[in-house]
Amino acid sequence: MRPRPVPSATRRLGAVVAAVALATAGCGLFGDDEPSGSAPTTSTTAPVTSTTVPETMVEVLDTGTPPLAPLRLSFREGDTTTLSLTIDLDVTQTSGSARQELVTPTVREVATLTVDGVDDGEAMVSLAFTEANVVRTDTDLTDQEAAELDAALAALVGIRASGRVTELGEVSSFRYDLPDDLDPAVATTLERTRDQLDAAVVPLPGEPVGVGARWRATTTSRVGGFPLRQETTYELTEVGDGTIAYTAEVRQSAEDQDVALDGLPQGTTAHLVSSRVEGSATGTMDLGSVAAEARSSLAGTQVIDIRQRGAADRRLTQELALSVVVEPG
Numbered sequence: 001m002r003p004r005p006v007p008s009a010t011r012r013l014g015a016v017v018a019a020v021a022l023a024t025a026g027c028g029l030f031g032d033d034e035p036s037g038s039a040p041t042t043s044t045t046a047p048v049t050s051t052t053v054p055e056t057m058v059e060v061l062d063t064g065t066p067p068l069a070p071l072r073l074s075f076r077e078g079d080t081t082t083l084s085l086t087i088d089l090d091v092t093q094t095s096g097s098a099r100q101e102l103v104t105p106t107v108r109e110v111a112t113l114t115v116d117g118v119d120d121g122e123a124m125v126s127l128a129f130t131e132a133n134v135v136r137t138d139t140d141l142t143d144q145e146a147a148e149l150d151a152a153l154a155a156l157v158g159i160r161a162s163g164r165v166t167e168l169g170e171v172s173s174f175r176y177d178l179p180d181d182l183d184p185a186v187a188t189t190l191e192r193t194r195d196q197l198d199a200a201v202v203p204l205p206g207e208p209v210g211v212g213a214r215w216r217a218t219t220t221s222r223v224g225g226f227p228l229r230q231e232t233t234y235e236l237t238e239v240g241d242g243t244i245a246y247t248a249e250v251r252q253s254a255e256d257q258d259v260a261l262d263g264l265p266q267g268t269t270a271h272l273v274s275s276r277v278e279g280s281a282t283g284t285m286d287l288g289s290v291a292a293e294a295r296s297s298l299a300g301t302q303v304i305d306i307r308q309r310g311a312a313d314r315r316l317t318q319e320l321a322l323s324v325v326v327e328p329g
Helices: 009-025 143-156 184-200
Strands: 056-062 080-095 098-103 106-119 122-135 160-165 171-177 214-223 226-239 243-254 257-259 268-286 292-308 314-328
Touching: 106 143, 122 143, 143 184, 243 292, 268 314
Parallel strands: none
Antiparallel strands: 056 214, 080 098, 080 106, 080 314, 106 122, 122 160, 160 171, 214 226, 226 243, 243 268, 257 268, 268 292, 292 314
């Protein structure tokens, strides 16, 4: 059974939002001047209705074993599928002699995806959240804490989004339709979820390939206050009747640089020393629909210096372990 890391359900929810935002954005767990027994907090931006879609470059490394054939998604208007997204993240923070482990409850979200139309091979897809709750397995959450967390996560239910997906699996646009009074923490959770939903759509190579083919997808996006580069190298392990299976190796990194982070006191700045996160994934895709299954695990370390005028730099080291499961709902 996992140890109880924070004393209240409210702080547990803050840990979920802050920690998963860290995993997808690269950094962001900043609270008091030193880590303590309570969960760190981050400030969040106001709700927005659109998100930036990073450009992805795909390079074929090996075309694989013949017979070779192009891999393309095909969409039918009206097709609907339900996906479940389960996220589990553990973070350990160290600053000076202080150390804390932030063990957050696993969160499960369910969304329905519908193909609203098809334009020249590109699908216009809508998304609606239908469930959001914590997973109590292997936790010490009380009934009351679990109920409070589920009540807070319930703000996700009913949120809708829309986007466009090309036949090569590229998400060319994505937009949330959010109410003006949405809790900023929920908006942060939604932005994180948008990143994880990318796992449901694999960027496909432009040229014909066969089993054993390998291709690299490189994405650079500005998240968490700095440019983050992600390289995912896919290997095609199986080609079936309209389906494919793959494995992938993932590497995330960010260069040494000053970063703009919300929530720091006036006169305080942050400098990213290093950020290295690596992991692996496996998955299957139905080329004839938006249905997919994927499992990924990432682990890594981020080192950040907090600088305050007239004081010595304070170094914060964060070690994280993240697992994401996308499967039919």
